[in-house]
Each structure stands twice: as structure tokens, then as C-alpha cells.
Amino acid sequence: MPRPSDSSQDPSVDPIVRRVAELGLVLPEPPRPVAAYVPCVRSGSLLFIAGQIPFRGGTLMAMGPVPSRTSVELAIEAARQCGLNALAIASAELGGRLSLVRRVVRLGVFVASDPSFEDHPKVADGASQLMLEVFGESGRHARAAVGSPSLPRGASVEVEVLLEVSA
Amino acid sequence: MPRPSDSSQDPSVDPIVRRVAELGLVLPEPPRPVAAYVPCVRSGSLLFIAGQIPFRGGTLMAMGPVPSRTSVELAIEAARQCGLNALAIASAELGGRLSLVRRVVRLGVFVASDPSFEDHPKVADGASQLMLEVFGESGRHARAAVGSPSLPRGASVEVEVLLEVSA
Amino acid sequence: MPRPSDSSQDPSVDPIVRRVAELGLVLPEPPRPVAAYVPCVRSGSLLFIAGQIPFRGGTLMAMGPVPSRTSVELAIEAARQCGLNALAIASAELGGRLSLVRRVVRLGVFVASDPSFEDHPKVADGASQLMLEVFGESGRHARAAVGSPSLPRGASVEVEVLLEVSA
Numbered sequence: 403m404p405r406p407s408d409s410s411q412d413p414s415v416d417p418i419v420r421r422v423a424e425l426g427l428v429l430p431e432p433p434r435p436v437a438a439y440v441p442c443v444r445s446g447s448l449l450f451i452a453g454q455i456p457f458r459g460g461t462l463m464a465m466g467p468v469p470s471r472t473s474v475e476l477a478i479e480a481a482r483q484c485g486l487n488a489l490a491i492a493s494a495e496l497g498g499r500l501s502l503v504r505r506v507v508r509l510g511v512f513v514a515s516d517p518s519f520e521d522h523p524k525v526a527d528g529a530s531q532l533m534l535e536v537f538g539e540s541g542r543h544a545r546a547a548v549g550s551p552s553l554p555r556g557a558s559v560e561v562e563v564l565l566e567v568s569a
Numbered sequence: 570m571p572r573p574s575d576s577s578q579d580p581s582v583d584p585i586v587r588r589v590a591e592l593g594l595v596l597p598e599p600p601r602p603v604a605a606y607v608p609c610v611r612s613g614s615l616l617f618i619a620g621q622i623p624f625r626g627g628t629l630m631a632m633g634p635v636p637s638r639t640s641v642e643l644a645i646e647a648a649r650q651c652g653l654n655a656l657a658i659a660s661a662e663l664g665g666r667l668s669l670v671r672r673v674v675r676l677g678v679f680v681a682s683d684p685s686f687e688d689h690p691k692v693a694d695g696a697s698q699l700m701l702e703v704f705g706e707s708g709r710h711a712r713a714a715v716g717s718p719s720l721p722r723g724a725s726v727e728v729e730v731l732l733e734v735s736a
Numbered sequence: 737m738p739r740p741s742d743s744s745q746d747p748s749v750d751p752i753v754r755r756v757a758e759l760g761l762v763l764p765e766p767p768r769p770v771a772a773y774v775p776c777v778r779s780g781s782l783l784f785i786a787g788q789i790p791f792r793g794g795t796l797m798a799m800g801p802v803p804s805r806t807s808v809e810l811a812i813e814a815a816r817q818c819g820l821n822a823l824a825i826a827s828a829e830l831g832g833r834l835s836l837v838r839r840v841v842r843l844g845v846f847v848a849s850d851p852s853f854e855d856h857p858k859v860a861d862g863a864s865q866l867m868l869e870v871f872g873e874s875g876r877h878a879r880a881a882v883g884s885p886s887l888p889r890g891a892s893v894e895v896e897v898l899l900e901v902s903a
Contacts, residue, residue, distance in 0.1 A: 436690050437691065437694045438698050440711060443673075443674050445614070445615065446733075447780065450674055453712065467684065506777075507779045512715045515884075515885050516886070517886050518886065519886045520886065520890040523888050523889075526773075542773065544774060545786050545787065546844060548894055549848075549885045550717065551686075551717070552682045552686045552716040554687065554690050566779045604860065604879075606843070606864050607876045607878060610841050612781070677880060679882045681883075717883045717884065718849050718853075718884065719849045719850070719853045719883040720883060721855075722857075
């Protein structure tokens with residue numbers, strides 16, 4: 403098995419996939435929907451990716467509201483994991499060619515929040531920064547970040563991603 | 570007045586409308602917005618349907634948070650009703666030709682939730698399953714399901730639907 | 737410096753910008769994102785504007801849940817301010833030519849809500865009415881209005897706007 407870092411040397415590797423490897427990131431197996439829907443749907447040049455929760459290695463890495471049960475720091479990391487899971491789905495859909503992503507259009511970020519929580523943007527930046535690191539300027543997106551009393555499976559964060567992709 | 574089941578025999582009836590009848594479903598009168606907006610907007614091939622709450626016969630069939638005031642089972646049924654209301658709007662917009670729907674692209678599902686609730690996907694499946702039953706493979710969609718502390722009119726569920734339609 | 741009302745006389749002024757002035761509205765400086773994202777992204781003919789909170793003159797005009805900490809009346813005004821902030825972003829993106837907006841497609845309205853709150857549509861109308869006043873028929877949009885336990889910076893309302901614009 404080639405190690406992930408190998409792809410940073412291989413010219414046949416998709417340049418964005420290479421950047422992912424250079425960043426030390428490994429795309430997980432695309433998470434499977436936890437219910438009756440599909441991971442993503444393409445309509446024209448838009449790729450709608452279903453809301454992702456922070457599964458890492460099969461378990462949720464952050465559960466419960468922020469900050470009473472999950473710290474802001476962990477929630478940031480969880481938002482990043484949600485973003486990584488979304489990219490894994492995009493990569494699978496695009497046959498491993500993440501450079502077909504022309505633009506990250508929009509993130510929808512839901513943070514399981516105590517009523518007094520105000521730092522949703524800080525949490526959401528975990529996913530936003532990932533997009534900037536992976537896609538550079540094309541990773542800059544519009545965003546809505548809001549609170550929820552609770553999320554599927556008790557997750558602390560859910561992130562929905564909308565991409566524009568090449569035909 | 571023809572009975573709904575009649576349409577399953579009539580070849581002039583739109584095939585998806587016929588399937589709706591075969592499923593024993595009756596599309597309600599398209600719900601009217603409860604405020605200053607319209608039921609749906611088409612932009613290019615995308616049809617954005619406004620968030621639907623579970624009106625059935627003029628009253629909300631499920632109110633209050635899940636599970637303390639509405640059971641999961643009733644909430645599932647309510648999500649299905651929201652989906653049916655959205656399809657009624659789509660049908661009206663498309664002149665009764667639901668087969669112009671090329672794809673169900675995305676559902677946004679908001680569940681009025683107690684802070685400890687974790688089964689949002691199960692509730693959202695009420696709407697998702699309806700789309701699969703009515704549209705088959707074309708009914709498979711991306712989805713975000715999240716919790717809300719409260720929803721318009723005290724509804725237990727709100728569902729927003731995005732469709733791709735033929736030109 | 738010309739006063740805003742002057743633009744209502746000037747034929748070189750964009751007709752929608754003129755209507756904004758006639759309504760007595762002044763578009764603020766486009767609010768800058770409070771984190772790692774951009775104010776808006778265009779994809780094809782769609783312009784996705786990031787979720788806006790009710791900054792007015794640099795401070796949030798409404799904080800905390802409705803109705804316990806912010807009245808419905810103030811929240812309506814806050815939703816209108818969110819809409820105005822979104823229009824300021826659209827105007828900047830379109831080089832001051834708001835008449836390039838062909839349609840307001842969708843508003844997503846999040847209201848920081850007490851668990852018993854039911855009047856989210858009334859609050860959301862603050863933003864919806866603004867769109868109707870500014871754009872007339874083209875301002876009619878689909879909408880989802882829901883509750884949140886808390887929003888960024890403690891805001892009472894967040895509004896996300898999707899526009900269709902001319903090529």
C-alpha cells in the first residue's frame with residue numbers, strides 16, 4: 403500500500419488530492435448516510451453534499467452542546483472533521499479528481515449550542531479553514547453558522563457543503 | 570367527482586401523479602404561505618419550495634418538541650405530511666405534471682427538539698421515504714436534518730425541498 | 737457629498753438603487769464577515785450571500801432570544817436590518833447595479849427563540865417585506881424560517897439571502 407505522502411511526489415495524482423496529502427490530511431472512507439438519503443446530488447454544476455457530522459474512525463468525536471459538554475476547541479476540530487468527511491464524499495463522486503471543484507460555494511454550519519453560546523463563527527471556522535487550506539482562493543465561500551439545541555446522534559456540529567464543479 | 574384511484578387507470582394522467590394515487594396519497598390543496606413570501610420560486614432548472622409545516626386539513630398535526638410533546642412516530646408522520654405539502658406546491662407550479670421533476674436535490678429538515686434528542690434522521694426519513702416512494706431513484710436526495718428549539722406556529726417539523734425540474 | 741435623496745432625481749442612477757433611496761433606506765457599508773469566509777459567492781446566475789446578523793452602525797441592534805430578551809417588534813426590525821446588510825453586499829458585488837437582481841430566490845431566516853416561541857414568520861417578514869419594497873414582484877421569494885437556541889455574537893436574528901442575477 404502506498405503511504406499517503408507518496409501522492410505528493412506522483413505527477414499523475416490530482417493536484418488537489420496532492421495538496422490534501424501535503425497538508426497531512428487523509429480523506430476518510432466517505433461516510434454513509436445514516437438514513438434514507440444519499441451522500442450527494444449533482445444538479446447542473448452544483449454538487450450538494452448532505453449534512454455531515456463529525457464521524458472519525460466510526461465514532462463521533464464530539465457530542466453534546468457547546469460549551470457545556472464540548473469545548474470550543476474540540477468543536478472547531480469537529481467542524482474540520484465534518485468538512486473532511488464532505489470532501490471525502492466529493493472525492494468519491496468526482497472519481498478522486500478534487501481539482502474538478504471550481505469553487506466552494508456555501509457552508510451551512512449547525513452548532514449544538516447552549517442558549518448563551520455566541521462563538522458559532524469560531525467553531526464554523528474549523529470547516530472554513532479546511533476549505534481554504536485545500537482549495538486556496540477557490541475555497542472561499544459564503545456561510546451561514548447557527549445554533550441548534552441538538553443534532554443527529556447527539557453530534558456537536560453538522561456541516562453542509564455546496565460545491566461548484568466542472569462539467 | 571372522480572375518485573383519486575381513478576387516475577391510476579387513465580393514460581392521460583401524468584405518470585408520477587398516477588403513482589401518487591397508487592400509493593393511496595392525495596395531494597392536498599397547496600398550503601398558502603403564512604406570511605410575506607411565495608410557495609416556490611424557480612431559478613433555471615431549480616425549484617425552491619418554501620419550508621413546509623405539517624398542516625393537514627387546515628390544522629397542524631404535530632406541535633411542540635420531540636419527544637417530550639410529540640412522539641418520534643408522530644413526528645415521522647408529520648415530516649411525511651410536510652413533504653406531501655411540498656409536492657402539492659410543486660404539482661401546482663408544474664401544472665399537475667410532477668413527472669417534470671427530474672430529481673429531488675435536497676431536503677432541509679428542522680425538528681423541534683428537546684436538548685437530549687438524537688433521532689432527527691429517523692424523523693426526517695418520514696419526508697425522505699415519501700420522495701423515494703413517489704419518484705423512485707430520482708427521489709434520492711442530499712439532506713440536512715437538524716434540531717430547532719421551536720418552529721413557526723409551534724410545529725414539530727419543518728421541511729424545505731429543492732427540486733430539479735425540466736425546462 | 738450628495739445626499740441619498742439626490743439619487744432619486746438622477747437618471748444615471750440604477751433604478752433599484754433609486755427605489756432604495758426613495759424608500760428612505762441607506763445601504764450600509766457592506767458588513768465584513770466575522771470569520772474565515774466571504775460576503776458572497778456567485779455561481780452561474782445564483783448569488784449566495786452569507787448569513788447576516790443585525791449589525792447597524794457597528795453594533796448589534798438586537799441580542800438574545802425572542803421574546804424573553806428581544807421583543808417581536810425589535811426582532812422584526814432586526815430581520816429588516818439583516819436584509820439591508822445583505823442588499824449592501826449584493827450592491828457591492830454588482831458594482832452598485834442592484835437592478836441586475838432578476839429575482840430574490842430564497843431567504844433562510846433563523847430567529848433566536850425561546851422554546852415556546854411560535855411567531856418566527858412574523859419576525860422573518862421584516863426581511864421579506866424589505867425585499868418586496870425594494871424589488872417589487874421580483875422580490876417575492878421562497879423562505880424557511882426556524883428557531884435557534886443562540887446565534888453568532890448573541891444576535892437575535894440571522895438572515896441568509898439567495899439571489900438570481902443577470903449574467
